[in-house]
Amino acid sequence: MHLKQDKPDNRNVLDTTAQGVIGAPLTRPEGLLKVTGTATYAAEYEVEGCLEGVLVSVPIMSGEVLSIDEDSVLAMPGVVAVISDERLTGRAAQGTAGEAPFQPAQTVCYWGQPVALVVAETFEQARDAAKHLVIETRAQDVPVDPEKVDTKVEETTRTGDLAHAMAEAAHSVDVEFTTEGHASAAMEPHAAIAQWQDDSLTVHASLQMLKFNRAELADSLGLKEEQVRLVSPYVGGGFGSKLGISQEAVAASLAAMHLGRPVRVVMSRQQVFQTIMRRSETHQRVRLAADNEGRLTGFGHEARVSNLPGESFAEPVLQSSQFLYAGENRLLQLEIARIHRMTAGSVRAPGEAVGVQTVEQAMDMLAEKAGIDPVELRLRNIPEKHPANGKPFSSRKLAEALREGAKAFGWEPRPRKPRHTREGEWWIGTGVASAARVHAVVEAKARVTLRPDGTAVVETDMTDIGTGTYAILGQVAGEMLGLMPDDIDVRLGDTDFPAGSGSGGSWGAASCGSAVFLACEGLRKKLAERLKVADDGLTLKDGFVRWDGGEKALTELLDGKPLDATGHFEPGDSTEDMAISSYGAFFAEVAVNHWTGETRVRRMTGAFGIGRVLNARTARSQCLGGMTWCIGNALTETLLFDPNDGHLVNCDLAEYHVPVNRDVPDLDVLLLEERDGSASPIQAKGVGELGLCGGAGAIANAIYDACGARVFAYPMAPNRVLAAMPQN
Amino acid sequence: MRPFDYQRAERLAHAAQLTAQSDTLALAGGTNLVDLMKLQVETPQVLVDIGRLPLGTIEAEGDGLRIGALVSNTDTAVHPRVRADYPVLARAILAGATQQLRNKATTGGNLCQRTRCYYFTNIDQPCNKREPGSGCGAIDGIARIHAVLGASTHCIATYPGDMAVAMAALDATVEIASENASRSVPVREFHRLPGDTPERDNVLEPGEIITAVTLPAPVGGTQIYRKVRERSSYAFALCSVAAVIDLADNRFTRADLAFGSLAHKPWHDPRLADLLIGKEPSLALFDKAADLLLEDTQGYGENDFKIPLARRTLAAVLCEATGVEA
């Protein structure tokens, strides 16, 4: 079945089927393997005769490799080769690039860029030799501070006259913010095992989007795509950092091709931090103009981000600012500075993860000025149609999320005044923020096979990066085919399977779920044809097929032979005609220490509308993860770059502070059921990123409510909170 | 990591003899040393595993307590006498690292843990501690976690640990053995200031092994360990205060204070007790104590915040101990 979705699908088929497993909070089928350490991750395959490679980086920000002295290490114990092939890539590919990232690696663009691979019999030998490899470089002086280089305007939206609206406004806010760079900090380091045999390459890798990754790897190596197979059934977290192929996969492949032996390359934790995609730091200005009732008349959001020269990606900070709130006079402008830090790319929720929280802080300031409850202020400013392009909104649970979230949290609807509650040394406060994230779907294929014994197999090269893909695809198929998910074998992460969408941009569930849905529709059609009834007259449940006037066991109908169908989903005009996004709201309560400025989040509620919920448990987990990111984003996470040579100084998990268990209190998640036929044929939107789009702003607002400190620089570390805290 | 030889010491004298050789280091829990070897910051040719030496017990010593060098941090923190008589020590240990690390980390290794300075742990950066004479990358670099007291133009690193800060407040003693001799050094004098030899963290000489730390007879009082950090666990202190405080008739009779993450050593300034003892607690007095403590501070930009933070953390601890309201 092929569908290019040009029209909304409001049939809500999954609500009419009988199995009753869609949306159920089922556990992940692969969960047990993961928690018992028996799910095999990329680096863990036992491959006979496998050599070990270690990437060698150079400590310059910009320049050239003049020479690599192989002889400096070739005589060391166990060393087999030094790979310095021109096809080595110095950077990772951007998500969905589908082509080789920047080559050759010998042109150095950031501190710590890998330029060669040392291959040895053991990992220890390779690691030692990598430190001994003599590399001659010529460094080039480049600016280190992104605030001190010229910028280029990437994108501007201008309507009306914002300056005039600001001047005329009854209440206005004009504030600047900074956010620091973030790392994805996935638990599993980037790793690949490459095997080259009979002119074809098999790579066990840790990647998010195999269809694109295969094209990127083939292009990097000068191979045809058909010569490359990627295998990636389990991915230990990606968060954007594994969207495109990175240096280790190319290096391992080249080594395997040169040496004719399997080669494993695993990045060290430091290399992951130093060479993999970062989220750009940002400098933002938010302007809000409002009338007496707090209705926005002007909305301005400007942001400055950075990336390496030549990279097309610019952190899309303004993405949701385009449509979240009303205001007829608008100015949105994104500028990019070129700076020699490792590639900036997609880190979970690119754009909104740092762009919504600042607007939400400004909204809080506006509410205070206008003397309006911050929840009410937001409700008053929900636009009727997309403010820039006039498109109608599809589903939008923003108002419900604010209302339901407020109720669940116990929000007191009143104008806010800070420093109202103190418990011993701690100031207690609460804050709210809206959540928004643009919706996307991409082309995806999946094959579903009914086996003669009445069980089924789902196959797609889609990945499960910890999100629950195995679970939800089994549920979509189970619902459509009248089977329990236990009877469905979901096989993922292999380019030998039909090409899925990959995991990224929160589009995996809606895109691949739709491909599986379409495949199952195909199967239902085939079954109906066999029975000579209309396919919408079939009821499939518990392995039985019923129709008006009859019932048959599926096995009987299959008659000893398998039956398969492929689903092929393509986005079409339905996503063009509507403004489609996911929405939600965050409520946070924090305690701020009067003496030290330490901030601890005490509880947090998130209410989210994500279209159809495919699995209430895994969807909730995604929201929990997102909200946990909000805490890190708000309070601790920051990439620190040396002001002299531009190297990343905090490049491990001891010094790059993601939240630990004790930082994460009870998080309460409300999923607001909705159906969005424009978003996808299964009426689902995305859930992977929404949970971190704005929540740091709720924490910032709670800090202010608690102790009166407005902090405009993220993360709000104790020193920043203390410096902003009124001292009386 | 460089290839190295591994030897297991069977007796203390043997360990001392081996570690007297150049490029030889003792291995205890390995939680610090092995990490640094992987980064090629430490490049011993020989590792002497001291893990089998009989230094793993906690025993009464007079009225005090003797904690063997190989006792795990966990065992020390949960020991009934430590909890009852030296709660500041139990709290300091539990404020550090994680359960898993504390299970492996030892008394001796914790005292000798090296700085977390980002430039020290990156061998592509200049660092006088790692490579004397190469310069200091931190002084005009990212100095967020660095010292504001007692630093030198050669090095501004801190001793990052927690346990030793409590031991400094308790005036504990480090027992040290070499092949044919032994000596003891107060914890307060065990770590050094960097001066122009930052490569030396402490007073241990080659061939010297820490055998134990002894705690003096319990002094009671209110014992507090306060650690300020960005996240609530698994983070080193931005600043910490260990305090043993006693009052009689609302006047200080004891004020043993030590500070962590402000200097190259747990910082103990005897003038603070002299100032406080005999006086009535008040915010103004605490401020005076902070003035004294911070008389000679120097910030390096990024870490300037530690100076007011130390003042406030001291006040917080003294308020908590004395009941003075903020």
Ligand SMILES: Cc1cc2nc3c(=O)[nH]c(=O)nc-3n(C[C@H](O)[C@H](O)[C@H](O)COP(=O)(O)OP(=O)(O)OC[C@H]3O[C@@H](n4cnc5c(N)ncnc54)[C@H](O)[C@@H]3O)c2cc1C
């Ligand atoms: C991620 C992380 C977070 C941490 N957080 C904290 C924290 O918050 N607070 C804190 O205080 N610590 C923290 N630590 C540090 C931890 O406490 C130390 O790593 C540990 O105490 C070292 O003890 P060890 O026995 O493992 O020492 P080892 O690693 O075995 O040795 C460390 C050094 O001590 C020497 N040494 C060991 N024993 C002796 C002896 N008996 N005589 C002479 N020399 C000896 C070794 O030669 C080596 O140079 C953290 C560590 C990590 C990895």
Ligand code: SF4
């Ligand atoms: S502060 Fe000390 S440890 Fe850090 S770089 Fe300077 S000399 Fe090295």
